[in-house]
Amino acid sequence: MSEFLSTYLVNPIVNGRIPHLPLIKQILIFLSIIPMAGIFIFPESFRSLGEISWQILLFILFIRPLSEIFTDLKIFRGLMPLRKELGILCGSFAVAHSIGYFLNGNITLPSGFLDSEIWNISDYYFWGMIGFIIALILTLTSNIFSIKILKRYWKKLHRLTYIFFFVIIIHIVLIRAFNEGTFMAFEVWNSVLPALALIVLWGVSFAKIKIPILTLFINKKP
């Protein structure tokens, strides 16, 4: 029992040794097949796919600042190698979300791009389309082949993730405002509270503030 606890609880949290890491990576890659295939069978599920994509994106973006702030909790550092696979999964969900929207509204891709009403900056559809394009680019370049071709530009290109994050915030706020009929409702902003928390964390990380949480609360160095 103690061995099990140390392998699956203490070691990952304190020492950052995630068990079965290659297996988890493999599962994440296989999981990214599901939304892309499933959206053609269940196109009405595009909303839930969008929500899952947003949550995965938040998880990815939370890892780095948390690892820099909570230095003695090595779990965040241990999760860093999973970001690539999680990124692919997030992109796959986001692309499936867009495809589902098109399928549901009987919109063809060319008409979706060419409709002048759609390219209205105050409409959530516009921001969704921008997000869709970015997600497509990021997902298609999330492989070793692209890294070899793009070399140092690959990292610059993948900084688009942060733009993607802000685009999606605007997209979500506009949808909520549209549903509620006003920008002033709490329901409009509660969905982006984690995003605000993330921005705060970025600020803390940028200021190089470190919180040794284990030392502070357990009063014991690992």
Add this chain to the structure above:
Amino acid sequence: MNTFLLVTGGVLIFAIGSYFFSPIREKKVLTHIGILFSTLCLGTLLIFSHMIGNRVLANYEFDGKIEKYIAEDFVAEKFGVISLYSWYEFRNLQPAITIKVQENYKKREITVNAFTGKIIKSSLAVLPEEKNITFTAWNKERAQTEKIAEKETTSIVIEQQREEERQPLEFEQIEFEQNQEETKESAEEEEKQKRIADQAEAEALEKIKNMEKKIAADAARKQKKEESEREEKKRLGLLTAENVKNQRIAAREQKKQAEQEAARLAELQAEQEQKRLAQIAADQEKERQKAAEKAAQEQQAKAEAKAKKQAELLAQQKKAQQAAAKRAAQIRSRAS
């Protein structure tokens, strides 16, 4: 569905078991296949569980109760002007139809229970009159209006046909009367005849005029009725919904016709195919019979030839026996 779940469960147990508890773990390819299968099955069940549940319910519980296009007509007529997009799903075990409409330049998204017409969700405030909308009442009304419209159209068509038939008959009758009068009355009564003819002509003209007036009045009344109806609908904001509905009905009819045509063609093809197959079978049967007959004939000929040969042999043996008997008798007589 149960079999589908059983198969999925079996595959999952095999895949997980093969990975964690068996020596197959050493073999890399099987491990990969196991992980792939288990991830795909479990992931699909987890991600699309709600949708799978909906589909199962749609197949087993609500199938055939209400069609999507009727629900769409209902929602479009009662709530919206232009349906930008709509979808049909089950929300909390309710068959829900969600549409996006535009009202007074404001976009609105409404989700309505397709059975009851009750609003499940609305992006704008729900109006008091919208709360009392029910599907059953609307559906009854729709069925009635459709029936009445059908009756009206058939009666109008019949009336038009009758009028078309009647008009030439009347003219023929007038002509016939005129001719009769002309033959009957003498040349001296020409003036009288003329007067009568004029009168008849005037009467006929009056009749035609009356008929024309009646038709014009009918048309005007109909137009007025239609206009008032249109205005009423416009007032209620249902005109485009009506157009959408009409378009849908037309499309449905076209689809129906196409399907009927396709079914007819398929039937014809099947019939032809059946005929062809029957012909082939009959030909084969004939050939078989012919071959059997030929074989029987050959066999008979062979049997006859054999019998002939045997008879010949017997005759030869008999001859030889007779010759031997003769010889023996000669020998015996010589000895005596």
